[in-house]
Structures are given as C-alpha cells and as structure tokens.
Amino acid sequence: MxxxxxxxxxxxxxxxxxxxxxxxxxxxxxxxxxxxxxxxxxxxSGVIEGYTIKVNQVKMGYSVHAIIHIFTKSTNHQPYLSFIKKQAQYVINNYKVSGESCYMLECKFPSNEIVDAFLTDLSNYVSYKLSIVINKE
Amino acid sequence: MxxxxxxxxxxxxxxxxxxxxxxxxxxxxxxxxxxxxxxxxxxxSGVIEGYTIKVNQVKMGYSVHAIIHIFTKSTNHQPYLSFIKKQAQYVINNYKVSGESCYMLECKFPSNEIVDAFLTDLSNYVSYKLSIVINKE
DNA sequence: CTAACTCCTTTCATAAATAAAGTAAAACGG
DNA sequence: CCGTTTTACTTTATTTATGAAAGGAGTTAG
CATH class of the missing domain: 1.10.10 (Arc Repressor Mutant, subunit A)
Incomplete structure (x- = not known):
C-alpha cells in the first residue's frame, strides 16, 4: 500500500x-x-487527512495547558458532551478512554481564573481530576 | 499584538x-x-511554529492509541527519558505534569503485541497506568 | 502476443510567489 | 504644529511553481 x-x-x-x-x-x-x-x-486514500499549522498557544494567550480526567456520575454522558461542545475554544482533545477515567480532556486556558470558572461549571456534570502540563519533553 | x-x-x-x-x-x-x-x-514572531499535516495513524498501521501515566520510582528521571527517546517511533507526546502522575506519555502502536513488549521494557524504569483511547469525540 | 494499467517524464499554458517601487496613514519627536 | 520616520498596504513586473496533456517504459492479465 x-x-x-x-x-x-x-x-x-x-x-x-x-x-x-x-x-x-x-x-x-x-x-x-x-x-x-x-x-x-x-x-x-485518506492517509493525509489535512494540512495544518503548529501554533504557539502561549503567544496566542493560552498559558495554561491542562489535562482533566473525567469520571461521569450518571450513565448519560450527553450533558457533559454538550457542555464541552459549548467550551470548544478551550478544548484541544476529548478522548474517550478505557482505564480508570471515562474521558481524558485536554484543554488550554488563558489564566487560572478561567480554569477555575471552567472547573466550577464542569463539576455540574462530572467528577474530575486535574493535571497541569509543566513541560513537553 | x-x-x-x-x-x-x-x-x-x-x-x-x-x-x-x-x-x-x-x-x-x-x-x-x-x-x-x-x-x-x-x-x-513565533506564533506560527511550523506547517504540518494530519496523518491517519490507523492507515499508517498504528491501530492502538495509548495514554500511559508514568510514576517514577527513583528521583532520577534520566533512564526513563532516555528510554522513550529510543522509542520515538511510538511516542506522540511526553508531558511532564503536576497532579498524581509524573509524566503523561501518549503513544501509538501497531498491535497489542507491540504494546506488551513496550510496557515490559517500560517497567524496568517506572511504574505506570495504561489507558487506551477508544474514540476521539 | 497484445491490450490495459500503472507510474513516470517531458512539455507547455496558466497561476502564484516574490521582489521592487510607490502611496497613504499613523506615530514620533522637536 | 509640522516635518520625519515607520508601518502597512497596493501595484507592477519578473521569476517560479502548478496542473493539464501527451507519450513512453515496465507490469500484468487474457
């Protein structure tokens, strides 16, 4: 091939x-x-899916890079999925995963204040554990 | 700006x-x-860091997408970092994170057999928890 | 043996990139 | 307040790349 x-x-x-x-x-x-x-x-053939650019997120004003492990309380994930759809500006990836958590949500934020507000809203839908990316080695 | x-x-x-x-x-x-x-x-100005493509990893023969949480036993991370440097073909990202684990290692593998071999080698350096990406929503 | 197919090269017309010159508006300093 | 500099743009002209078309070599199937 x-x-x-x-x-x-x-x-x-x-x-x-x-x-x-x-x-x-x-x-x-x-x-x-x-x-x-x-x-x-x-x-x-779909091997190349598209052409894109690498953007410096810090220079775009997104200084916080977070990984949020999501644990859904209810069996209905839709409220959570609808929520993150509305928060698309902060979301990089939302992976459904096997293992301990249900989803792994990768996000970018301009400040801790925005992180705080996001998590406050998020906690209406799911439980979570927060990790902050310190470095990409 | x-x-x-x-x-x-x-x-x-x-x-x-x-x-x-x-x-x-x-x-x-x-x-x-x-x-x-x-x-x-x-x-x-560094806002645009580069031009790249989106590649379909499944069509490239990488059907397993894994997130591996790394917990370093020793205070010296170098053996682990050297190991993943040698395994670059499987590594997508290696984030140093705050929170429960020390690193979050994102990888792609052609098969579970390769995952198995990788994890066996990995366990010489660190403890880990494995998550498999089921879907990207 | 030949037809059809794949993958490539060459050629050429068209389109885009690039360099250079010129313009207008904003920012700066005396 | 006025002249100077800077910035950001347009226009023009040249260079360069793209994309279409024709053709050839090697491979495969009937």
Missing part, C-alpha cells in the same frame, strides 16, 4: 507542509508532477 | 495550510503580497 517514497513524502510534509511539489520531488527523486500525483493519492 | 486579521489568518491556515497567499488574501480582504507579509511576520 505505502512504499518507502510515500513514507518519505509523509515524513517531509509533516516537517513542512508548505514545501513545493518540485522541491519535495527533488528530495524523493521524482519530478514535480509525479510527486503531486503521489500526494493527491495519499489525500484520496 | 495580534489583530482580527491575524486571528483569521491563523484560523484559516489551521484548516488548510496549503492555501495560496492569493486565496487567503481574498478571505481577509488583502492582496497576495500583503497576506504573505502578514504570514511571514507571524512566523518570525
């Missing part, structure tokens, strides 16, 4: 998705059109 | 980082060169 050239292309686009097809082609020893065709195939 | 146009540009590039500067310019009511200058400034 995926050969070494495809892997190389994916690796290179992960590092810089705005590279030109011509330049990417030089790295994989193909012409521009051949490379563009490879990339189009990777898009069509 | 960042005006509404910058926010719009970041938002648009997050959705599609391969958009042309001309087309992006039309969305924010600027010419191509003016838009390119804005983007260059966002890069220089």
């Amino acid at each position: 995926l050969d070494n050239t495809d892997i190389f292309i994916i690796d290179e686009l992960s590092r810089n998705s705005r590279i030109t097809m011509k330049e990417l082609g030089e790295k994989v020893h193909l012409t521009g059109p051949a490379t563009a065709a490879r990339v189009a195939k990777l898009e069509d | 960042l005006d509404n146009t910058d926010i719009f540009i970041i938002d648009e590039l997050s959705r599609n980082s391969r958009i042309t500067m001309k087309e992006l310019g039309e969305k924010v009511h600027l010419t191509g060169p003016a838009t390119a200058a804005r983007v260059a400034k966002l890069e220089d």
Whole structure:
C-alpha cells in the first residue's frame, strides 16, 4: 500500500507542509508532477487527512495547558458532551478512554481564573481530576 | 499584538495550510503580497511554529492509541527519558505534569503485541497506568 | 502476443510567489 | 504644529511553481 517514497513524502510534509511539489520531488527523486500525483493519492486514500499549522498557544494567550480526567456520575454522558461542545475554544482533545477515567480532556486556558470558572461549571456534570502540563519533553 | 486579521489568518491556515497567499488574501480582504507579509511576520514572531499535516495513524498501521501515566520510582528521571527517546517511533507526546502522575506519555502502536513488549521494557524504569483511547469525540 | 494499467517524464499554458517601487496613514519627536 | 520616520498596504513586473496533456517504459492479465 505505502512504499518507502510515500513514507518519505509523509515524513517531509509533516516537517513542512508548505514545501513545493518540485522541491519535495527533488528530495524523493521524482519530478514535480509525479510527486503531486503521489500526494493527491495519499489525500484520496485518506492517509493525509489535512494540512495544518503548529501554533504557539502561549503567544496566542493560552498559558495554561491542562489535562482533566473525567469520571461521569450518571450513565448519560450527553450533558457533559454538550457542555464541552459549548467550551470548544478551550478544548484541544476529548478522548474517550478505557482505564480508570471515562474521558481524558485536554484543554488550554488563558489564566487560572478561567480554569477555575471552567472547573466550577464542569463539576455540574462530572467528577474530575486535574493535571497541569509543566513541560513537553 | 495580534489583530482580527491575524486571528483569521491563523484560523484559516489551521484548516488548510496549503492555501495560496492569493486565496487567503481574498478571505481577509488583502492582496497576495500583503497576506504573505502578514504570514511571514507571524512566523518570525513565533506564533506560527511550523506547517504540518494530519496523518491517519490507523492507515499508517498504528491501530492502538495509548495514554500511559508514568510514576517514577527513583528521583532520577534520566533512564526513563532516555528510554522513550529510543522509542520515538511510538511516542506522540511526553508531558511532564503536576497532579498524581509524573509524566503523561501518549503513544501509538501497531498491535497489542507491540504494546506488551513496550510496557515490559517500560517497567524496568517506572511504574505506570495504561489507558487506551477508544474514540476521539 | 497484445491490450490495459500503472507510474513516470517531458512539455507547455496558466497561476502564484516574490521582489521592487510607490502611496497613504499613523506615530514620533522637536 | 509640522516635518520625519515607520508601518502597512497596493501595484507592477519578473521569476517560479502548478496542473493539464501527451507519450513512453515496465507490469500484468487474457
């Protein structure tokens, strides 16, 4: 399905998705059109889901990075899911997980005051345990 | 620092980082060169850290998505950090966190057999609790 | 053996990026 | 308050990349 050239292309686009097809082609020893065709195939097959940017969240004003373990009280998760949908500006990921907790909610916040307000609201729906990301090593 | 146009540009590039500067310019009511200058400034200031792609990890052969809570036994974390550096192909993120655990290790694996082998090695360095991501809602 | 398919290259028309020059408005200093 | 500088933009022109089309080599199936 995926050969070494495809892997190389994916690796290179992960590092810089705005590279030109011509330049990417030089790295994989193909012409521009051949490379563009490879990339189009990777898009069509769903291997490449999209093109995006890495944003510095601190410079965007989000200085607090939190991981919140969610323990749902009731069997109906919908109120919780509706709540975090409304709070999308703070939510990075909401993973449903096996293990001790039900969900692992990854969030970004501008300040501890906002964290406080968020958690106060959150506690209407679920129990939680809070972890703060200190560093990404 | 960042005006509404910058926010719009970041938002648009997050959705599609391969958009042309001309087309992006039309969305924010600027010419191509003016838009390119804005983007260059966002890069220089570090708000935009890079351009990347979203990859379907299942189609890349990584069907298991795990979150591993790490509890270091010893005060010296270096053996653990060296270990995960060697296992980079499986590691998505390694967050140092406050709260109950010391690190939260996010990984991808091709199979449960590989998870098993990874955890067996991991247990030489730290204690852990394993969560498996069932869904990303 | 041949037809169909895949994957590539080459060529060429079109479109975008980039560099340079010029303009207008805002900010700054005397 | 006025002249200067800076900033942010547009316009123009050149360079460069994209994308479509045609064609060729290697592979596979009938």
